[in-house]
Amino acid sequence: MKALAVLTGDGHEIRSRASDMVPLLSSLAESLSDLELCMIYTGSVPDRFPEWPMALSRVHRIQLPDAGVPDPLLDFISDMAETCPKNLYLFDGTDIGDCLAARLGYRLAGSSCLQVQTCRMTDEKNLTSWRLACGGHLLARTVLEKFPWCLSAAATPGTALGWTGDSGCPVTDHPAAAMPVQSWVISSVSVPVETDSPLTGADRILVLGNGVGSRENLARMNPVAEALGAQIGATRPVVMNGWLPMARLIGVSGTMVAPSLCIVAGASGTGAFCAGIRQAECIVAINTDPDAPVFETADVGIVDDLVPVLLALETLIRKKESS
Amino acid sequence: MKLAVCFKTIHDYAMVPPEDWQMTGRYTADPGPVRQVFNCYEESALEMALALGNSPLSSGPASKNAVLTDSGDAAGPPLRVERTALTVDDNRADLFLRHLIAVGYDRAVRVAPDRDLDFSPRTVAATLATWITGSDPPDLMIFGPRGGAGEHCQTGPLVAEMLGWPCLMSVAALAFDDSRRLRVTCRKDRSCRIHVVEPPLVLVTGIATETNRLRIPTLKQKLDARNRSVQVLSLADLDLSRFDSGDKASSTDLVGVPKSHRTCTMIHGDSPQEKAQVLADTYLKPEQVP
Numbered sequence: 001m002k003a004l005a006v007l008t009g010d011g012h013e014i015r016s017r018a019s020d021m022v023p024l025l026s027s028l029a030e031s032l033s034d035l036e037l038c039m040i041y042t043g044s045v046p047d048r049f050p051e052w053p054m055a056l057s058r059v060h061r062i063q064l065p066d067a068g069v070p071d072p073l074l075d076f077i078s079d080m081a082e083t084c085p086k087n088l089y090l091f092d093g094t095d096i097g098d099c100l101a102a103r104l105g106y107r108l109a110g111s112s113c114l115q116v117q118t119c120r121m122t123d124e125k126n127l128t129s130w131r132l133a134c135g136g137h138l139l140a141r142t143v144l145e146k147f148p149w150c151l152s153a154a155a156t157p158g159t160a161l162g163w164t165g166d167s168g169c170p171v172t173d174h175p176a177a178a179m180p181v182q183s184w185v186i187s188s189v190s191v192p193v194e195t196d197s198p199l200t201g202a203d204r205i206l207v208l209g210n211g212v213g214s215r216e217n218l219a220r221m222n223p224v225a226e227a228l229g230a231q232i233g234a235t236r237p238v239v240m241n242g243w244l245p246m247a248r249l250i251g252v253s254g255t256m257v258a259p260s261l262c263i264v265a266g267a268s269g270t271g272a273f274c275a276g277i278r279q280a281e282c283i284v285a286i287n288t289d290p291d292a293p294v295f296e297t298a299d300v301g302i303v304d305d306l307v308p309v310l311l312a313l314e315t316l317i318r319k320k321e322s323s
Numbered sequence: 324m325k326l327a328v329c330f331k332t333i334h335d336y337a338m339v340p341p342e343d344w345q346m347t348g349r350y351t352a353d354p355g356p357v358r359q360v361f362n363c364y365e366e367s368a369l370e371m372a373l374a375l376g377n378s379p380l381s382s383g384p385a386s387k388n389a390v391l392t393d394s395g396d397a398a399g400p401p402l403r404v405e406r407t408a409l410t411v412d413d414n415r416a417d418l419f420l421r422h423l424i425a426v427g428y429d430r431a432v433r434v435a436p437d438r439d440l441d442f443s444p445r446t447v448a449a450t451l452a453t454w455i456t457g458s459d460p461p462d463l464m465i466f467g468p469r470g471g472a473g474e475h476c477q478t479g480p481l482v483a484e485m486l487g488w489p490c491l492m493s494v495a496a497l498a499f500d501d502s503r504r505l506r507v508t509c510r511k512d513r514s515c516r517i518h519v520v521e522p523p524l525v526l527v528t529g530i531a532t533e534t535n536r537l538r539i540p541t542l543k544q545k546l547d548a549r550n551r552s553v554q555v556l557s558l559a560d561l562d563l564s565r566f567d568s569g570d571k572a573s574s575t576d577l578v579g580v581p582k583s584h585r586t587c588t589m590i591h592g593d594s595p596q597e598k599a600q601v602l603a604d605t606y607l608k609p610e611q612v613p
Contacts, residue, residue, distance in 0.1 A: 068509045068516045071489045095468065095492035095511065095529060102480040103490070106445065111572035114476040130578075133442075133474045134352050135336035137344065138577045140442070140473070146572040152476075184489050184521045186504060191515040228607075236363060240536060246510075261607070268337040271581065283585065284606065291340040300606050301587045302598045312599035317607075 001031045003088040006038040006077065007050070008096045014039070015160035017092035018050040020153040022161070024090060025054060027120050028127075036060065036086075038077070042067040045173065051162040056169045065176040066188050070096045072179040078107050081148070088127075091152040098152050105150035113142045115154040136271015137293070155256055197247045197255045204230035204261045206310075207250055207277070210237040211266020211287060217307055218243050221265075224310045227317040233257065235267045251276035265306035269294025286310070324505075324522065326463035327407040328372045329451055329478065330365035331471030332416050334358070350577035352441045352472035359415055364467035366537045368528040369408065372465055373427050373538065375497040376404040402503050405429050407461065411436055411450050417553050425540035425548035432554045434561065441473040442575035448481035449568035453561045455486060462522035463505070468492070468529060473575065483525035485566045491518060493529030 005021055007014050025032065038060045039046055045061055064073055077089070077100065089104055091097035098114045105112030119129040127149050133140035199205060206225045212218050218238070225232045234244040236251060250257055251273040258279035265286040267273060274297045277283060285298035286306045295301045302309055334357045344350060361369070407430040408423040410416045420431035434454065440447050447470070455464060466479030483490035495510035500519060507518045510529060540548070590605075592598040 066518075067514065068491065068493070068511075068518070069489070070492070095527070098468075098476050099480040099490055099492050099527070102444075102477040103484040105572070106481055106484045106567070109567070109572075112477060113573065115474075131474075132581065133577060134472050135333070135474075137336050137339065137580065138350055138352075139579045139581055140575050141578045142442075142573050142575040144573045182489065184524060186519040186521060188516055188518045191508075191517055193510070193515045240363060240367070270337050282606065284602065285587070293337065293340060295587045295589075296583050297585060298587045299585050300602065301589045302602065303589065304595050304598055308595035309599050309602075312596040313603060313607075316599060316603045320603075 001028065001087045002034040002085075003028070003032055003090060004036050004038060004077075004080075004086045005090045006040065006097065006100065007092050008040045008073075008094050008100075009092065013094075014046075014092075015050055015163065017094060017097075017153075017155075018052070018161045020093055020156050021090055022053060023156070024116060024119050024151065024153050027118060028088070029054060031121050038062055040064050040073060048163040048165055049167045051164045056167065058169055059167045059171045060174060061171060062174045063176040063179075065179050066182065066185060067190070068096070069182055069185060069188070070099050071182060074100055074103050074107070075180055076174070076178070077104060081108055085148065087148055089148055089150045091150070093153045093155050101150040101152040105148075108148055108150070109146065110148040110150055111144040111146040112150040113144055114152045116151045117154045117156075119151065132271055132275070134271075136273075136275060198231050199233050199248065199250065199255045199257050202231040202257065202259050204228055205233045205250075205257055205259045205263070205277075205280075206230040207233040207235065207262060207264045207267060208238055208244075208306075209235040209265065209267025209273075210241075211268075211306055212238065212243075213266075213307075215241075215243045220307065221310060224314040227314045227321075228261075228263070230259075230261070230263070235270075235273050263310075264294055264298065265310060267294055268292050269297060324402065324463065325405045325407070325459070325461040326372055326375070326465060327409050327455070327461040328365075328369050328465045329409045329482075330369060330419075330467065331362065331410055331412055332359045332419050333362050333472050335360045336472075344580050350579060352439075352577065359419070361419065361537060362467055362469065362471065364469055364528055368465045368467050369423065370537045371494070371497055371528060372406050375499070376406050376427060402499060407432060409451065409454065410434070411440060411447050414555075420553045421545075421548050422537075422540060424551050424553075425544040426538050430554065431551075432556065434556045434558065437558050441471050442475065444470060444473070444475045444477040444481060445572070446563075446568040448478050448485060449563050449566035450558065450561060451478070452482050452485040452566050453563050454556070455482070456565070457561075460523075464488075464523075464525045465494075466525065466527045468527050475575075479525050479527035486523075486525070488523050488525050489520075490525040490527065491520070492527045494526045495529055497526075 036058045091101045113129045115131050116129040122128045127144045129142050233250040234248040239249045256276045260281040262277050262280035263284045283298040284300045285294045286302045290303045339354045406428045408428045409432045411434045424431050470478045493509045496508040498506045500506045590598050590601045
């Protein structure tokens with residue numbers, strides 16, 4: 001089987017996304033006869049490469065003229081598919097990777113499955129993949145029956161792949177000039193944003209869900225987090241309410257975390273959120289609903305209102321500090 | 324400008340305890356008597372479209388000649404936006420479509436499927452693409468990123484591919500600039516780009532930059548909406564042959580509950596203080612607290 005892995009994104013992100021793809025490629029290793037890698041970039045040419053655990057036959061460095069506009073990249077890869085077809089196109093699980101996997105599968109009359117967690121060959125012609133569905137509460141199994149298979153890899157917490165200056169194989173450069181002009185884009189500018197999530201690498205995290213109830217209650221949790229030495233994280237409803245910024249969002253659409261202690265308060269525990277804290281060493285869940293799914297993913301549970309429990313916890317910690 | 328937002332209601336899965344899935348051993352996207360809700364991503368998309376329609380440069384339902392001018396000249400009549408809410412769903416969606424009419428959508432359209440399409444992204448996309456290419460096509464199609472219960476994440480990109488339209492992902496905000504052109508803000512974890520674009524195109528939302536809960540209609544708006552109907556089409560009303568709706572490319576079934584590797588120990592007590600004490604003494608070791 002011939003495969004092409006496509007990595008979008010820059011810097012640290014590209015290494016994390018690469019590590020998401022490695023388990024999928026490893027599970028297909030016996031069937032892989034040839035693996036090429038595309039590294040997409042928009043700024044300067046990357047001079048380092050992710051340390052792939054499997055041999056690459058070629059690396060393509062492809063310059064995208066406009067970050068966030070995947071259309072020229074899709075045209076470029078489909079042109080590559082005509083001259084050098086592959087059985088498998090594996091994209092990273094970014095929004096751009098998802099977009100490319102879905103569109104390329106249709107364009108090449110193949111089959112697509114996105115946000116894949118695991119996969120394996122079921123026979124010579126079929127690839128079976130597993131991913132989350134129904135709010136992350138169920139596992140969906142998809143059998144892809146038509147070549148080429150176009151997948152995107154779900155984000156998983158864990159160590160990013162290392163960098164190396166040696167690709168170990170020939171490298172081909174494709175400058176942006178080779179890309180078709182997108183006349184529908186009149187202008188495009190980059191706007192500075194907070195670059196690092198405060199949650200990345202945090203050793204303790206206090207995650208607040210919709211059960212916190214109000215912006216005022218949320219403000220009362222700041223001293224609790226301070227006493228715990230924890231960063232505050234949020235579930236999607238809290239971010240949607242505008243109570244905390246997006247940089248605090250935990251889950252598959254936010255930050256995937258791996259702290260030693262994660263206190264989850266007032267969150268029901270949707271699958272998309274729980275996937276984001278799965279790698280925590282110890283998870284403490286606090287919820288008024290004893291049937292809340294969050295207790296299924298926790299090590300320790302408290303059925304109660306989060307506010308008095310956490311305020312009492314803060315008092316205890318302060319007392320210990322002063323004594 | 325004409326825009327259409329595609330959505331699909333889902334069950335509120337957070338209300339279904341895990342043991343309910345496990346007890347029945349029957350894994351289905353329809354867990355029974357659980358309330359239907361807007362998918363939060365699509366709720367964000369629906370509100371984003373309303374906010375665009377209410378921007379200072381826009382007003383009222385659109386006419387054909389209200390499409391953005393090539394000149395980019397700010398002069399001329401206000402830019403009018405016509406909003407359509409579109410779903411491929413059974414009649415449980417009608418309540419939600421009425422809500423959308425009440426809060427400001429000009430048109431609500433439901434295509435009734437002849438079978439469950441939660442895991443048939445290409446059929447859904449072909450249905451939507453066929454509707455779009457009908458007699459009064461929109462300039463802008465807006466989607467949430469995940470799709471319905473199947474969460475295949477493919478609908479928006481597939482519609483773009485079928486129509487040959489460009490597609491922008493992770494859309495966080497929409498606005499018209501001073502020259503009455505569409506300004507699309509795309510935001511991801513570590514980057515944000517603002518594109519000024521010329522429709523037609525497909526937009527797939529991400530996490531919005533503004534508060535994005537769908538607005539609640541007033542009682543008067545609700546009463547007014549009762550007099551306006553939801554347009555219901557069947558698949559037979561649409562000629563899907565133009566696009567490859569072949570979901571024979573893949574087949575999907577639900578096979579189980581994701582495994583948890585943890586066992587939860589519950590802390591009991593008569594008061595929150597007692598429970599906090601047990602938590603601090605037993606699980607928050609001194610070395611864990613700064």
